Structures are given as structure tokens and as C-alpha cells.
Amino acid sequence: MTCFQCADAPSRSRFLGPLVSDLLRKCGSRRLDVLFLSHFDVDHVSGIPALIGDGKLKADTIVLPYVDDLEKVIAFARAATRDEPIQAFFKDLVVDTVGTFKNLGANRILLIDNGDGPPPDAPVTEPISGGPDDLPWKLGSAGEESPEVRSVGRDSFYVRNGTLDIAATINEGLQLAWRFVPYVQRAEEDAKELFAEIAETLLAWDDGSFRRRIRNPEERRKLVTDRARLLGEVYRQAFGNKNATSLSLYSGPAEPSRVGATMISPRLKRWHLAKIGWLGTGDAPLRTAAKIDAFETHYSELLDSVSTFMFPHHGSIHNSSAKRLISDADIYVAAAEPERDDWKHPDPHLRNAVEKAGKRFHHVSSARDSRLEEAMILFCSP
Numbered sequence: 001m002t003c004f005q006c007a008d009a010p011s012r013s014r015f016l017g018p019l020v021s022d023l024l025r026k027c028g029s030r031r032l033d034v035l036f037l038s039h040f041d042v043d044h045v046s047g048i049p050a051l052i053g054d055g056k057l058k059a060d061t062i063v064l065p066y067v068d069d070l071e072k073v074i075a076f077a078r079a080a081t082r083d084e085p086i087q088a089f090f091k092d093l094v095v096d097t098v099g100t101f102k103n104l105g106a107n108r109i110l111l112i113d114n115g116d117g118p119p120p121d122a123p124v125t126e127p128i129s130g131g132p133d134d135l136p137w138k139l140g141s142a143g144e145e146s147p148e149v150r151s152v153g154r155d156s157f158y159v160r161n162g163t164l165d166i167a168a169t170i171n172e173g174l175q176l177a178w179r180f181v182p183y184v185q186r187a188e189e190d191a192k193e194l195f196a197e198i199a200e201t202l203l204a205w206d207d208g209s210f211r212r213r214i215r216n217p218e219e220r221r222k223l224v225t226d227r228a229r230l231l232g233e234v235y236r237q238a239f240g241n242k243n244a245t246s247l248s249l250y251s252g253p254a255e256p257s258r259v260g261a262t263m264i265s266p267r268l269k270r271w272h273l274a275k276i277g278w279l280g281t282g283d284a285p286l287r288t289a290a291k292i293d294a295f296e297t298h299y300s301e302l303l304d305s306v307s308t309f310m311f312p313h314h315g316s317i318h319n320s321s322a323k324r325l326i327s328d329a330d331i332y333v334a335a336a337e338p339e340r341d342d343w344k345h346p347d348p349h350l351r352n353a354v355e356k357a358g359k360r361f362h363h364v365s366s367a368r369d370s371r372l373e374e375a376m377i378l379f380c381s382p
Helices: 013-026 069-079 089-094 097-103 190-201 210-214 217-226 229-238 290-297 348-355
Strands: 003-006 031-037 058-064 108-113 137-141 147-153 156-160 160-169 174-185 246-253 257-263 277-280 305-309 331-335 361-362 376-382
Touching: 031 174, 031 246, 058 097, 058 174, 058 246, 069 089, 069 190, 069 210, 069 217, 069 229, 089 097, 089 217, 097 108, 108 174, 160 361, 190 210, 190 229, 210 217, 217 229, 331 348, 348 361
Parallel strands: 003 031, 031 058, 058 108, 108 156, 277 305, 305 331, 331 361
Antiparallel strands: 137 160, 147 156, 160 174, 174 246, 246 277, 257 376
16 A cells, blocks of 8 residues: 655755655555645645656545635635745646646545534535555544545545545455544634635625635636735735644554554664554644644544654644643654744754653654654564
């Protein structure tokens, strides 16, 4: 099973090209079974055209958080505040998310939600599955409730409270069930509404008309083509540093108690029993007690098996608490390119908290020797 999550990667184009080219050279297969995207921020998705489509990797299934049209425009407005040209791919993603991924060769798109807020006005459909015949995935439940699936067209589905489960045969009929568990934390509705109100003022649109008008893809196309600077100004006034909707992801055994491992790389102290789960957090807001409590409740049965935890938002102190590390991971990772000293990514307080807890802190940047490559031998009881 080949699976990637696009999360906190260095976003500068001069880094992305060589990194993706190196990755493509190392891939033994041209098939990418599942591609997970944490959110719509440009620095989390800008490398996708270099990775899939046009003879590169063929993405079977793409998984990303469900967001409405307003938040897609907000994501574009955030990109418009930066001193960098906005690529055509990102504009297309805002105008027609599903169509853009389909044009890059994806067979299906899953839009993930946890159930906070209304679902899209789309018909409920039967549970779905996909992937190659030898490693099929099926939609499982993230809790006691069965997942809710709605068809939003063109092999794309809205999924509430779902997981992706994969059963792989190890030997002599012994199977290892692997699970991908997403968790979506939504943007603040008040901030989104303020954005819409300020945009209406600056665009001279009727009060209360912004959400309705941008449901039309052609209207969104006009905005991203002709009004980028204005949208950037709206973002500065309305959204500031508030968090966008972001998807976190656990990847590991569906039944951790049946699976053990011996870590090969990186080397841990001999008395450590290597855990197997990986937990990425995108740009999730995990600083306040309430946010951390909700996050830990969602992953309560899996946190003890997390070996590698990725700090949200490049290790920003605004998205994590140095007083409360999540999980009991062996390695805590922050991915950040330290070009802006004033950002302090990753924040030294998080590094200190990790080292004080006797754990390993790993900073991934564009430097080749900063990469984190993990390898372990798994063993599974019948």
C-alpha cells in the first residue's frame, strides 16, 4: 500500500522540485493508492502537480477535509497576502476542487468531516471501497456510529465519521489490518462570516450575498483571477492568524495490541519497545485545553501506540502547548524551513518540552540530512 500525507512540507518552489523528483526516482511503483491532504493552505498542496498526473504517480484516491466554498476563497485570500505568485493549480482547486483532482487522474475523492456543522445537500449513498485488488481499502467507522456517506458527484464522496481500513496478508493467511483515522477541526464560523461581510463591503456587493454568489464556480473564477489583491486585504482584516479547517491523520495497526515491532531506523535505546503509529496534525489548533481534550478523545484508543507525532503548523507555539505534549510518542517532529526568524518555527519551547520528557525532537527542513526515514520489522499474533 502506497500512502502519502501532504502536511507541513517546506513550500518554496526551489525546494519542492528536487524533493519530489528524488521521491519519484525512489518509487518502485507508479501507483499512489491514497493521498491525504491536510488542508487548503498553499504551502500544503503546492507540490501536488509535481507529484501526480502527466506520467508521474497515478493517484487512486485523494482524501481531504470537507470545506465549503467560502473557506476555499479564504484559503486563496491567505495565499494572496504573500509575496509570491499564485500558481494556476491552486486557483483551479478553489474553483473546482473535485474536477481539478480528476484532471490529475484521481479515481475518487473523499471529503472528510467529523459531524460539526451541516452536511452538503447531497444524496446519502452506500459505504464505498476502493484501491487495487490485492490491497483493497474499505470505509470503517471512527466511533460507535456508522459512517455517513453522501455522493457529491463524479466519484467524489462526503464522508462523516469514517476511517480507511486495509487488510494485508502477511504469511500463511495471517492478515494485518492497517487503519487510517482522520480527524477534522473546523475553522471558526465567526471569522468566516466576518470575512464574507468585509468582502461584501470592499466589493460593493449586497449585504448577505457573498456566500450565495460564490456558490457559482464562475464567480469564484472571477475573484481568483481579477480580485486577488482585494481578497488579500479582506483576509488581513478578517482572518489574521485564525486557524483554517485542518485534517489530522493516524496511520497504524487497527488492533495495536496484536502487533509489535522492532525499530531499525532511527535507532532507539535498547529498552524501548518501538510503537508503530504515526500521527500527523496538519495545521490543527492544539494549544488550548479544550482543543487538546477533543483531539485526545477522538484518538483515545490509539494514542498509546503512537511512535511518531508531528507538531502542527511547522512547530508553531500558537498551535501547540509546551505544557501538554500529546501522546507518549518516541519522536516528535516539526517540519519548517527557518527562513523567518520572527516566526520561530519550530518554537524552542516545544523542543525543550520534548527533550525534558526524555523524548527525541526532530526538525525536518529542506536539508537532505534532516529527513526522517523510519523502518521497523512488524510481527503480528494470529
